[in-house]
Amino acid sequence: MTRSADMNHTFTVGEIARRTAVTVRTLHHYEHIGLLVPSERTASGHRRYGARDVLRLRRIVTLTGLGVPLREIASLLDASPQSVLEALRAQRDELVERRDRLEASIERIDALERHASANGGALTRGELESLMETIAMENWAHRYMTEVQGMTPAEAEEAIRNVSPEAAEGTRKWAALIADVEAALAEDVAPSSERARALAERWRDLVQRFTGGDPQKHAEVKKFYAGLPAGFPRMYGEAVDTFIHEAQTAHRIVCE
Amino acid sequence: MTRSADMNHTFTVGEIARRTAVTVRTLHHYEHIGLLVPSERTASGHRRYGARDVLRLRRIVTLTGLGVPLREIASLLDASPQSVLEALRAQRDELVERRDRLEASIERIDALERHASANGGALTRGELESLMETIAMENWAHRYMTEVQGMTPAEAEEAIRNVSPEAAEGTRKWAALIADVEAALAEDVAPSSERARALAERWRDLVQRFTGGDPQKHAEVKKFYAGLPAGFPRMYGEAVDTFIHEAQTAHRIVCE
DNA sequence: CTTGCACCTGACGCTGCGTCAGGATGTACG
DNA sequence: CGTACATCCTGACGCAGCGTCAGGTGCAAG
Numbered sequence: 001m002t003r004s005a006d007m008n009h010t011f012t013v014g015e016i017a018r019r020t021a022v023t024v025r026t027l028h029h030y031e032h033i034g035l036l037v038p039s040e041r042t043a044s045g046h047r048r049y050g051a052r053d054v055l056r057l058r059r060i061v062t063l064t065g066l067g068v069p070l071r072e073i074a075s076l077l078d079a080s081p082q083s084v085l086e087a088l089r090a091q092r093d094e095l096v097e098r099r100d101r102l103e104a105s106i107e108r109i110d111a112l113e114r115h116a117s118a119n120g121g122a123l124t125r126g127e128l129e130s131l132m133e134t135i136a137m138e139n140w141a142h143r144y145m146t147e148v149q150g151m152t153p154a155e156a157e158e159a160i161r162n163v164s165p166e167a168a169e170g171t172r173k174w175a176a177l178i179a180d181v182e183a184a185l186a187e188d189v190a191p192s193s194e195r196a197r198a199l200a201e202r203w204r205d206l207v208q209r210f211t212g213g214d215p216q217k218h219a220e221v222k223k224f225y226a227g228l229p230a231g232f233p234r235m236y237g238e239a240v241d242t243f244i245h246e247a248q249t250a251h252r253i254v255c256e
Numbered sequence: 257m258t259r260s261a262d263m264n265h266t267f268t269v270g271e272i273a274r275r276t277a278v279t280v281r282t283l284h285h286y287e288h289i290g291l292l293v294p295s296e297r298t299a300s301g302h303r304r305y306g307a308r309d310v311l312r313l314r315r316i317v318t319l320t321g322l323g324v325p326l327r328e329i330a331s332l333l334d335a336s337p338q339s340v341l342e343a344l345r346a347q348r349d350e351l352v353e354r355r356d357r358l359e360a361s362i363e364r365i366d367a368l369e370r371h372a373s374a375n376g377g378a379l380t381r382g383e384l385e386s387l388m389e390t391i392a393m394e395n396w397a398h399r400y401m402t403e404v405q406g407m408t409p410a411e412a413e414e415a416i417r418n419v420s421p422e423a424a425e426g427t428r429k430w431a432a433l434i435a436d437v438e439a440a441l442a443e444d445v446a447p448s449s450e451r452a453r454a455l456a457e458r459w460r461d462l463v464q465r466f467t468g469g470d471p472q473k474h475a476e477v478k479k480f481y482a483g484l485p486a487g488f489p490r491m492y493g494e495a496v497d498t499f500i501h502e503a504q505t506a507h508r509i510v511c512e
Numbered sequence: 513c514t515t516g517c518a519c520c521t522g523a524c525g526c527t528g529c530g531t532c533a534g535g536a537t538g539t540a541c542g
Numbered sequence: 543c544g545t546a547c548a549t550c551c552t553g554a555c556g557c558a559g560c561g562t563c564a565g566g567t568g569c570a571a572g
Binding site: 289 | 527528529530531536537538
């Protein structure tokens with residue numbers, strides 16, 4: 001054997017880095033935060049890692065691979081197996097939540113894609129806008145269900161997914177209408193104008209369609225809106241509300 | 257109507273924040289990076305957001321909700337619908353990749369949990385260690401397959417998942433053995449000791465089991481290891497190799 | 513002795529804001 | 543008209559996990 005029996009052989013940062021697939025900078029960082037301090041230093045100050053350090057590092061790498069934050073790893077490395085398991089359970093829950101959020105985003109993009117390809121692969125700016133507004137309203141609905149109705153994120157996703165296609169179509173139309181009204185607001189369109197009349201009529205039609213012409217349901221919706229906690233973000237702004245009201249008055253459009 | 261016709265009404269930061277469910281600090285930040293600069297300021301320097309700003313903000317919020325980085329949003333807001341779609345496609349790919357990574361981590365934790373509950377819900381330190389070593393080796397295998405064999409991450413996941421239960425069991429035993437050897441190294445156990453002999457025998461048995469006693473397969477495995485690119489991280493360190501070699505020599509354990 | 517590589521410390525950069533700090537404004541009420 | 547009290551302002555540090563210089567030292571080989 002040409003190699004000496006180097007049982008308590010020590011390694012330099014570079015060697016450790018290569019052997020465990022982390023960077024030198026990472027090792028510096030781990031030492032800086034006190035997570036992995038090499039057990040030795042040469043006289044000239046070079047780091048020397050022993051077998052014990054390598055073991056510790058392997059555990060650290062494993063746990064970071066599971067997405068456990070470094071702070072937690074630091075406390076876990078000296079903890080009992082039970083608390084490690086417990087921490088990993090908590091970690092799992094977090095990972096699941098993050099994964100579900102990603103999944104929801106992916107599905108929204110997919111939905112947008114489907115619409116795009118249904119329209120021949122090309123979208124006009126307006127179509128894109130209204131689709132993005134739909135997404136915005138879904139986000140809003142999600143917030144509403146979790147924060148006001150107290151649903152879990154998963155339940156809210158479910159509820160939103162379970163909306164029937166026609167209702168989703170309605171949502172899309174609402175989003176488009178609101179976007180149009182806000183565009184009109186941005187362009188200083190007068191409520192008495194013809195364009196405002198068209199918007200007010202679309203608004204009335206959507207309200208009728210949404211409530212099925214049922215005054216009681218209309219009242220319910222109003223109550224629903226009134227019941228929102230103060231400061232809770234609305235689907236559309238006060239300015240939109242005011243504009244539509246004025247346009248309806250100006251053009252004597254009865255909404256109910 | 258008591259409220260005046262405030263068509264080009266402007267809003268303060270706080271109002272905007274409440275209505276769009278972002279924080280005031282976020283609006284400050286968006287202005288700081290030039291993403292959303294309010295179209296007006298009062299004489300005293302207070303921000304005033306108009307309908308146009310609200311529209312822009314809604315789009316920003318929608319896109320951040322899809323995980324698009326702010327820098328990209330900045331360029332997307334003035335881009336054509338086509339390039340927006342294109343960017344969202346790229347965004348989707350990224351999201352999918354992140355989701356898959358999360359999924360893999362979740363599954364690893366689940367596997368660990370299953371082992372734990374199979375052992376009656378309680379794990380000894382050694383069992384936990386060896387399970388974590390298994391994870392480490394899976395990570396290693398993943399790196400090996402993607403970086404050396406050139407597989408995609410998905411293919412690598414597949415390949416690892418497709419390992420038969422017995423092979424997985426073998427992997428676990430290997431991991432446990434390596435961990436034990438490294439522990440022995442950390443404790444300065446002599447290669448001539450009884451404990452080293454036991455380790456060397458376990459090593460020999462695993463090699464035999466892995467190669468099925470076939471010398472050619474043994475040679476293949478050696479070649480596989482020798483064929484690894486220089487500097488590629490190994491499953492175990494040189495010190496382990498040396499230790500086992502010396503122990504086998506000291507106790508005349510023939511391995512092949 | 514020089515070359516060249518590996519190592520050292522220190523410090524800023526990145527993402528997307530949260531969270532003070534210290535002070536100026538705005539609005540409602542008496 | 544003064545006084546609360548909410549809201550607004552700017553500026554700056556903090557966080558997670560390192561990447562990436564910058565400027566200087568150590569070490570083995572030719």
